[in-house]
Amino acid sequence: MSTRLVFVRHGQTDFNRDRRLQGQIDIPLNNTGRRQAAQLARSIVQDAPDVIVSSPLSRAHDTALAVAEVCDLGVTTDAAFLERGFGQWEGLRDEEIKQRWPHEHAQLRAHQPVEGLGVEDRPVVAARVADAARALVAEHQDRTVMVVAHGAAITLGITELLGLDTTGFQGLGGLENCHRSTLTPLWRDPEGRAMRLLSHNVTPDFT
Numbered sequence: 001m002s003t004r005l006v007f008v009r010h011g012q013t014d015f016n017r018d019r020r021l022q023g024q025i026d027i028p029l030n031n032t033g034r035r036q037a038a039q040l041a042r043s044i045v046q047d048a049p050d051v052i053v054s055s056p057l058s059r060a061h062d063t064a065l066a067v068a069e070v071c072d073l074g075v076t077t078d079a080a081f082l083e084r085g086f087g088q089w090e091g092l093r094d095e096e097i098k099q100r101w102p103h104e105h106a107q108l109r110a111h112q113p114v115e116g117l118g119v120e121d122r123p124v125v126a127a128r129v130a131d132a133a134r135a136l137v138a139e140h141q142d143r144t145v146m147v148v149a150h151g152a153a154i155t156l157g158i159t160e161l162l163g164l165d166t167t168g169f170q171g172l173g174g175l176e177n178c179h180r181s182t183l184t185p186l187w188r189d190p191e192g193r194a195m196r197l198l199s200h201n202v203t204p205d206f207t
Helices: 031-047 058-071 094-100 102-109 122-139 151-161
Strands: 004-009 051-054 144-149 180-185 195-202
Touching: 004 058, 004 122, 004 151, 031 058, 051 058, 058 144, 094 102, 122 144, 122 151, 144 151, 151 180, 151 195
Parallel strands: 004 144, 051 144
Antiparallel strands: 004 180, 180 195
8 A cells, every 4th residue: 555645625615706815814615615525525435535634724624524524534634734825915806916916916926926915935835735744644654644725735735745846837737626636655755755746636526
């Protein structure tokens, strides 16, 4: 049996639907998100994880609980898996940010640091997610660890775990709601310092 690290993005929220930047605001799942979480749980029960860890934000935690219930597992939370903080921009749409902060918006889109607005730097997010993930892999070797978290945090964490440039690499697309990505440690590094991507943005059966 090999160690697997499965990242899952939470189900849909009203902010997702309305294309508002959530960041670390605690926005709950909407009805669609709750249905997605239930469908996710049903789709993986035959290949259930051994451990489930979640961001403490309710949209991730409630998604994790839906999976945990059908898999007869508990859920622990870890603030390392919080979404990237977007400071003053949280709750706003992209066009609002672009209109009010055109220079800073351009910096964000160019993957450059944004100063003075409380926007968390990409490498900082990548490191906190990857470090926590590596600790879980080291603790639970030969098991499947599921981490339920957020779009930007997951993308940056995976980028770091693959040894790619977290300041500017743009080749890894973000996860959609309740989609998942699976990584495994390289054979030469069983504690997960170096990992490879087995699958990315895999959809559950939403039928």
